[in-house]
Amino acid sequence: MVTSGRWRAVRRKGIVLGSPRAADEVSAREAMWREALLRVGPSARLGGITALQAAGLVGYDEPRIHVWVRRGDEKGSALGVALHETRRWGRDDAVDCGVPRSTPAVATVQAALWAVSLRQAMLCLVMPVQQRLVRAEDVAVELSRVKRHRFRKALQAGIRDIALGAESLNELDFASACRRRGLPEPTRQVRRQLAGGRAVLDARWEEYGVVVEINGAGHHALDIAMRDEIRIADLQLQGDVVFPMSVLTLRCDPEPLFEALARALRARGWNPTTSA
Numbered sequence: 586m587v588t589s590g591r592w593r594a595v596r597r598k599g600i601v602l603g604s605p606r607a608a609d610e611v612s613a614r615e616a617m618w619r620e621a622l623l624r625v626g627p628s629a630r631l632g633g634i635t636a637l638q639a640a641g642l643v644g645y646d647e648p649r650i651h652v653w654v655r656r657g658d659e660k661g662s663a664l665g666v667a668l669h670e671t672r673r674w675g676r677d678d679a680v681d682c683g684v685p686r687s688t689p690a691v692a693t694v695q696a697a698l699w700a701v702s703l704r705q706a707m708l709c710l711v712m713p714v715q716q717r718l719v720r721a722e723d724v725a726v727e728l729s730r731v732k733r734h735r736f737r738k739a740l741q742a743g744i745r746d747i748a749l750g751a752e753s754l755n756e757l758d759f760a761s762a763c764r765r766r767g768l769p770e771p772t773r774q775v776r777r778q779l780a781g782g783r784a785v786l787d788a789r790w791e792e793y794g795v796v797v798e799i800n801g802a803g804h805h806a807l808d809i810a811m812r813d814e815i816r817i818a819d820l821q822l823q824g825d826v827v828f829p830m831s832v833l834t835l836r837c838d839p840e841p842l843f844e845a846l847a848r849a850l851r852a853r854g855w856n857p858t859t860s861a
Contacts, residue, residue, distance in 0.1 A: 598623045614638070618684050621650045624663035629654050630679045632669060633699050634709060636692035639684050640718050645708075651699065653687070669699065673730065689719035690727045697740050698731065706736050707743050708754050714747050721748035746773075755799050755832050756787055762835070766843055769855060771797070779819040781812070789825075793853035796820055796827045797846065799835065826853070 586592040593601040593616065601620045618639060622629045631639055633651035653669040654660045660668065678691045687695060696709035713719045725744045731737055746760045756773065763771070771788035778784075788797040800813065817827045826849045834842055851857070 593620060595620055595623050615684060618650060621652055621663050621666045622685060625652050625661050625666065625668060626654060626659045628658040629660070629685070631684055631686035631692075632674075633687070633692055633696040636686035637689065637696060637709075637713050637718065639686050640689050640692070640713075642713060642716060642718060644716075645712060651695070653695070667699070669695070689713060690723040693719055693724045694727045694731065694740075697728075697736065698734055700736070703736055703739055704754070706740060707757055710740060710743050711747055711754055711757060715753065753799075755835060758835060759788065759797070759799055759830070762839060762843065766847070767857060768843075768847060768850065777820070777823075779816060779823075781815055781819060784816055784819075786820075790850060790853075790855075793850050793855055794825045795846070795849050795853060796825045798827065798829045800829055800831050 587594045587600065595601060601616055601623060618631055618635065622631065629652050630636070631651065632653040634642070634645055634647045635649075635651040638645070638647070648665070649667040650663075650665055651667045651669065652663075653671055653674065655675060656670045656672050660670070662668065674687065674691060674695075679685060679687055686692065693710060693713045696713075697706040700706035700709055710724065714721050714724065721744055725741075725748065728740060728744055731740075734740075742761075743757055746757050760771075760773075763769075769790060771790050773788055775786040775789040775791075776783060777786060786796050787799045789795070798813070798817075813829065817829060820827045828842060828846055828849070830839075830842055847857075
């Protein structure tokens, strides 16, 4: 089986049942993960984004395999493996069904802490929740165990926003931008019945009837843009003021739109002085 390439021998370690060259992508990835664990050592577990991928996460490209061991445990090195030694996590934070790996909540926190930037860390927080691999509340519990880290406060604020309904990085950015400008907190992912069917609104100030829809690149497609126009018309017929905000506006020149948003909120009864 080794000679034919169906199995893979790891020198002085053992045999991996499978091969990174397998035709089936899932089998090939699992073989790579198992080989990495075998090379690192008996207590090694997949962690961070790799553990999330093993649990079903899609749409995140990470060339390295993230593996963690308890500090002081036996460990080796392997090409293409990012090895993390830790005192924070132990055996109770891992599952051994399938490929040994961190639980989804622990893996989400690990991925965020091991990210190279805060923006990447936020993406690692939001994607597993968005794909229903883990609950935001469970991530918040695991994050509370982190006492010192450069991203700690920002991640705590981010997971609170996610728990309140933010389902994309753009929505997290919008929530932070509102907070910086002293705007009131909107309700996120609001379900509404419109003439064209049910709709989920990105952000709505319920008390004032003001809506913001954050539109990514996919909204430029003609069929989606036409649906958006009808949805805005339906919301306005129901009495809402609607602000469609493109991601490009949010990134490049958001100030004029936020100023208009503040004017709309004030016109509908929001008083910044009493709110403060």
